[in-house]
Amino acid sequence: MLTIRHLTKTYKGGKRAVDDLSLTVENGDIYGFIGHNGAGKSTTIRSVVGVLDFEEGTIEIDGHDVKRDPLSCKQVTAYIPDNPDLYEHLTGIQYLNFIADIFGVEARDKEERIREYAERFEITDALGDSIGSYSHGMRQKTALISALVHDPKLLVLDEPFVGLDPKASLTLKEIMRELCARGGAIFFSTHVLEVAQKLCNKVGIIRQGKMVVDGEMDQLVRDHSLEELFMEVTENE
Amino acid sequence: MSRGMSRQAGADRSLRVSLRQLRRLVWVQIQNTLRLDGLGRKGKTGRFVLMGILYVFLAVLLLSYCYILAVGLGALGLSRLIPLYALTVSSLVTIFFTFLKANGSLFGCRDHELLTALPVPAWAVISSRFAVLYLFNFVFSLGVMGVMGAAYIPYAAGPLPWVFWIGGILFGSLIPTTIASIAAALVAGIASRFRYSNAVYILLTIVFLFAVLIFSFRMGAMDESQLNAGTIAALGDMLAGVLTRLYPPSAWFMEAVCDGNGVCFAAFAGSSVLLYLVFAAVLSVFYQKIQSGLTARHAARGYKLGRLKGRSALAALYQKEWKNFLSSAVYVTNMGVGVLMAVAAAAAVCFLGPDSILGSLNGLEGAGDSLERILLYLPVIILPMSNTACVSLSLEGRQLWILQSAPVKPRQIFLSKILVNLTIGLPGAVLSCLFLFIGLRPAPADALAILLLSAAAVCLTAVGGIWINLKFPRYQWENQMQVVKQSAASFCGIMGGLAVGIVLAFIAVKLSFAPLWATAGAEALALAVLTAVLWILLGRVKRLEGEE
Structure with missing residues (x-):
């Protein structure tokens, strides 16, 4: 569903935010993308959804190249920024x-x-009010509904659980699993490692723009927690 | 005794802290305002050099006009009018534009909540915002009064007039900035009491602007019986009367400079400072209430989901854009006012008659075919100043990601923004042409050509506006004022449109030997071709670039 090959993104000031990054998200995958602040998660995500241009590498969504055929890619993708x-x-x-x-x-x-x-996120009665009057959580719920309204094949989320109340977080996790059960795929970044460990079947850890861990959750974590793996990888390298 | 002293010391310390906070707030505001659309970033320097040249060119034009006007007054033996003109012109322009800027500068800023949470007194917040308005107005006054002062050199007796003149530059923009801020505070205060505060704000702003224009128009009308006296002295008296009626404090300034009258200068400077202090003190009492009222959102809950209709992507984009335009008082009052002014000017020609309009402008009645041509070109000159498109991309701001990740071509997004510009511009063109045609009764062929030219000017404005905004985007802003009034795109869009209109009118006047329909028709064709070229160029934009 999503294939990133040798993605490199350098900002105009010269900072290389993403460096030769490759990963694959298959249909049915929930892929957790984790890393420190400023590691390059959001840059990667923004490149995937066409918000940012990039100079090297290729990104394919559902078989379409995001540079050559951006509209086809966007048509099947839903994106929510952090x-x-x-x-x-x-x-x-x-x-x-x-x-x-x-x-x-x-x-x-x-x-x-x-x-x-709207019913599942318990926001129906507020839909007639202006978004300016919404709390952060309500905006997040509205953004999530807007991402789901066109039944995307690929859901790309940057820190989707921030601002959600526990009930809404649970609802979102259910919806994510349902979407993958229907053959869709999810690529999301998070700092909540417990959630990533429970929810994702694949995980990637990015450090200073480079992918340092990428694979099946079960095989990578085994007897450890994702938190321990993350600390080990990010401290030792 | 010691308790009293310690209380005094505490008050002094508190004042020192507040003044330090004020200084920092002013500095931050200036930095924020002067953040020239990404100046210094790679690949943008060339554009800003061009912008700089354009700014300098316009400044030279304005200042040359002021200097020549002052020299002319001196040559006519009306040197007393030079300080009067200098202060009145700079003050009236300042009032008009500061009023438009006040919403977004004084009120309705995004950083209001942040500042409210800080231990900063309301007067310091108000003063910091006012100081930035004052500083920019001061630069304008410095230019206008500086060059007119240079023309006054031969007539000044001794050093005292110069002391007063410099004082005039320093204090000159204080009263107009305060008057405009008071008006803006009143409008904001009234609007904040209504549920649809934004709509009320827009309406009151438009009413105020037209009130100022009508007031200037009526007060600026000359007394022809005085002109008939035929003497320069009578002309001087008449002009002095007009100017002091328009702006009474200018009489104090004139007497201070021309007669070395220190009392008049003290009255001028004292009233300037006093008016501001009273304004800041009174506003600081109501500031929080006004801000809360303006930023409050109505939340009713209890919504029931009904039937939803499907629309095309373009229709959805257009309706979103139209709502964005109407929801912003700053956007409507600054970018929509050109249409209202064009229609109002045309209506004035229609109902008052062309001779009356020209007579009230400068005693030019009966000046012939050229002036009638200029009147017919009013929509072509004024309508392009309503350029909603030139800031429409920048106004996407932090929401740009929505359009960037949407499955629509950039040109479709541009078209929705262009259509909004046409929605206000084309009816404005038709209406203003209709009024002008009734008032001036041109030949049918001339009327048709003028109508087509006005419509073509509106189309070029809209398409060119998008092109300009792509060249000068500014997506990171704290309040819409920074985009609508202070961005390079808005400057290029408004001034570029005005310049094109003036050039087209100039050509029509210069080619007065040719039939109007031929000149206007050829100009309309040229604009249509230019619009088509720009539209094709827009098709080459493959993605909406944000700011990295």
């Missing part, structure tokens, strides 16, 4: 409607999905 700034002048329902229409979702599907996810 701090989802939404249009504050729109109401929640106007924003969801807008995103669904941008992705060309049929009216009936749109209505059904918004109804379902």
Whole structure:
């Protein structure tokens, strides 16, 4: 579903944020992408979803190259950044409607999905209010619903659990598993290692722009916790 | 006794701390304001050199005009009017533009919550914001009054006029900045009491701006009976009367400079400072309440999901863009006002008659075909100043990721923004042309050509606006004012549009031997071709680049 080969991204100031990074996310995978602050997680994610350009390497989503065929890639992908700034002048329902229409979702599907996810995230009664009046958590829920409204094949999330209450976090984990059970894939970054260990079947650890660990969770962790592996890898190298 | 002294020492310390905070706040605000759209970043220097040249060119034009005006007054023996003109012109321009800037500078800033949480008194926050407004207005006053002062050199007796003149430059922008801020505070205060505070704010702002324009128009009208006296002295008296009616404090300044009257200067400087101090003291009482009212959002809950209709991606983008435009008072009042001004000017020509308008401007009634042509070109000159497109990409700000990750081509996004510009511009063109045609009764062919030219100017404005914004993007901002009023894109969009309109009108006047329909038609065709070229160039944009 997602293949990154030798991705290198250097910012204009000369800082190499991502250096020769490769990874693969298959259909049905929940891939946890972890690393320290500034390790290159968000840069990688932003390159995947077409927000950032990159100079070396290739990224393919569902068989399409993100540089050569960006629209096909975006059509099957949903992205939520670490701090989802939404249009504050729109109401929640106007924003969801807008995103669904941008992705060309049929009216009936749109209505059904918004109804379902809004109820699961318990936000239906606030959808008529402007996003400017929402708390951080409500914005995060709205962003999550907007990501799910077009039934993406690939969900790319940057720190999706930040700001969510425990119930909403649980709901999100359920939805992530459901999406993968339907053949979709999830690529997400997190600092919550316990969640990553329980939720993900694959994990990648990035340090100073380079991928230092990449593989199946079960094989990598074995008798240890992900936290121990992370500390070992990031301290020793 | 000792308790009293320690209380005094505590108050002094507190004042020192507040003044230090004020200094830092002003510094941060200036840095924030002067963050020239990424100046210094690789690949952007060339653009900013060009921008710098454009700024210098416009400044030279304005200052040359002021200098020539002052020299002309002196040559006519009206040197007393030079200080009067200098202060009145700089003050009225300052009032108009500071009022537009005050929302976003004084009120409705994103950093308000951050500052409120800090142990900084309200007066220090207000003063820091006011100081930045004052500093930029001071630079304007320095330019205008500086060059007019240079023209006054032969008429100044002794050093005292220069002391007063320099004092005039220092204090000159204080009263207009305060007046504009008071007006903005009143408008913001009234608007903050309503549920739809933004809509009320926009409405009141437009009403105020038109009130200022009508006031200037009426107060600026000359008394023709005085002109008939035929003497330069009578002309001087008449102009002095007009200017002091327009801006009464300028009379004090004139008497201080021309007669060396220290009392008048003290009255001028004292009233400037006093007005500001009273304003800051009163506003600091209501500041928090106004800010809270303006930033409060209505949250009703209890929403029931009903039927949802499907739209095309373009329709969704257009409606989103249109809502964004209407939701921002800064955006509407600064970028939409050109359309209102064009329609108002055309309506004035229609209802008051062209002779009356020209007469009130400068006693130019009956000046012939050239002036009628200029009047017909009003929409072509004024409408391009309503360039919503030139800042529309920058205004995406932190939400740019939504469009960057959406499965739509950049040109479709551009088109939605262009369509919003056309939605306000094209009806404005039709309406203003209609008023002008009723008032001036041009030949049908001329009318058609002018209508097409106005529409073509609006189209070029919209498409060119996107092109300009791509060249000068500014996605990182704290309040929309920084994009709408202070960004390179907004400057290029508004001034570029105005310059194109003036050039087109100039060509039409210079080619007065040719029929108007031929000149205007050819110009419309040229603009249409230019618009098409820019549209094709926009198609080559493959991705929306953010700021790294």
